[in-house]
Amino acid sequence: MKDNTTITIIGGGLAGCEAAWQAAARGASVVLYEMKPHRFSPAHESEALAELVCSNSLRADGLNSAVGLLKEEMRRLDSLVMEAAAATAVPAGKALAVDRQGFAAHITRALEAHPAIEIRRQEVTSLPQASEQAPVILATGPLTSAAMAEELQRISKDNLAFYDAIAPIIDADSLDRAKIYRKSRWDDDTPGDYLNCPLSEEEYTAFLARLMAAPTVPLKDFEEAKYFEGCLPIEVMAARGPETLRFGPMKPVGLAHPESGEMPHAVIQLRAENREETSYNMVGFQTKLSYGAQQEVFRTIPGLEQAEFLRLGSIHRNTFICAPKLLDPSLQLLERPGLFIAGQLSGVEGYVESAAMGLLAGINTAALALGGAPTPPPPAATALGALVRHLTASDAGHFQPSNVNFGLFPPLRQKMRKKERGPFRAKLALELLESWQESLSARG
CATH class of the missing domain: 3.50.50.60 (FAD/NAD(P)-binding domain)
Structure with a gap:
């Protein structure tokens, strides 16, 4: 006892x-x-x-x-x-x-x-x-x-x-604000809660090619590739077709640039991780890419060229x-x-x-x-x-x-x-x- x-x-x-x-x-x-x-x-x-x-x-x-x-x-x-x-x-x-x-x-x-x-x-x-x-x-x-x-x-x-x-988290101070704009989808009256990295069609096509060619972390022997449909790895979604990401986490609809009015071909959204907005999460970018590949591929995104990753993605x-x-x-x-x-x-x-x-x-x-x-x-x-x-x-x-x-x-x-x-x-x-x-x- x-x-x-x-x-x-x-x-x-x-x-x-x-x-x-x-x-x-x-x-x-x-x-x-x-x-x-x-x-x-x-x-x-x-x-x-x-x-x-x-x-x-x-x-x-x-x-x-x-x-x-x-x-x-x-x-x-x-x-x-x-x-x-x-x-x-x-x-x-x-x-x-x-x-x-x-x-x-x-x-x-x-x-x-x-x-x-x-x-x-x-x-x-x-x-x-x-x-x-x-x-x-x-x-x-x-x-x-x-x-x-x-x-x-x-x-x-x-x-x-x-x-x-898990999606990557980025130090807010490492973002290039000259290339990124603040806006929430469909929210025209306020600055919005999200930061947006816009991609042209050419930039999107190049990003997709790099993503699909990048090495991933292999599953452990005891793991199965049973992902939740609502949080698929970004590379798994991309493999379903070249437009899949544009109808998923990179959907540009409702995210026209607040100053120029230009509609990007695709957008990567960043969501604040804390109230102080010292770090941002790459929305929908959970991934099994290797850590080195994540840094290399994601730093080709406009505004993230000098990104300092506080946490890298994983599943x-x-x-x-x-x-x-x-x-x-x-x-x-x-x-x-x-x-x-x-x-x-x-x-x-x-x-x-x-x-x-x-x-x-x-x-x-x-x-x-x-x-x-x-x-x-x-x-x-x-x-x-x-x-x-x-x-x-x-x-x-x-x-x-x-x-x-x-x-x-x-x-x-x-x-x-x-x-x-x-x-x-x-x-x-x-x-x-x-x-x-x-x-x-x-x-x-």
Whole structure:
């Protein structure tokens, strides 16, 4: 029988392992469930915890990037994932990459040796009863088993997705406004909410040829090309015929230029990702093109020649909840007190982001289990806080998982050169994080 300070964590990936480490470090007892080696997902093959199933890279490590800043914030919170990465790093230029087996082994040994953590190697097919005295963290990852996905779909009231259909996001400052105009379809009386990149017939034909010739990311062995008709990859739509895109996401109808009155042959619309309009989504441009091909092809679009992509498009199997409808800023389900969602399941993308949400879930569940209240989230101008803000304050109708990027941060009040923004944001974020940590210490 568990005592009332025990935290149950389901899933031994990066998020679950980081959550266990953080909770145990704060005095809570943890039971961590991992179904391997009794059962493996289609992508896993090692018995170790925290197995990296795709790349061995944790991406950029410099403070001028949002993910580099996120890693530094995690280091300052004594992250086990960051400790393991430092111990097993391999040469990767300005990126942080790790020895895959060594990384997983380091984390497995650390958790097995911790006196407050019990690892149970068994599959959990239904959620245990959660309460504020006995919290539960669900961190089963994007390949959550069918039984657990069915359980999660029930408690999330169908606000659950099984495939990502993600369109690229572009830094607003990198757009060429001289070639782009603002207008919403059929809306002649106001400036409109959309930015429009117009293409002539010649430009459209050339774009279509480049799109169809570009390489795509192959499906995994366990994935099927079962796309939702309403969010087909842009290249799949294009393959149906040369006019398909002009009657779909590139339809020009109602989008005559507000000054010249000229009607373009085709249009690519950009929709603001946040109220501050610091980043824009390429509407309808979910894609399986390779990352390199996306940048090459999409930068041929008028107005996007110098586009800085904050997130590139993808379509892949990935179970995640509609976090803005379901989670509070502690990562706790609004209607199920004591049940927390962490990792990619919560609606973030990437190894580091998944571990970061595990870190916060571990801190918050420990506070609850030990008789306190969840901690306030880190400030929105930190990388950790920006991710929480994305999960809980985004428009639920357009919510999609995201990597950390500076487009998720509050806009800067000061005007400065592009190369100065990253270091400025990092300095501010780390100062705010330090104040946040001090407030946690003061709470006891």
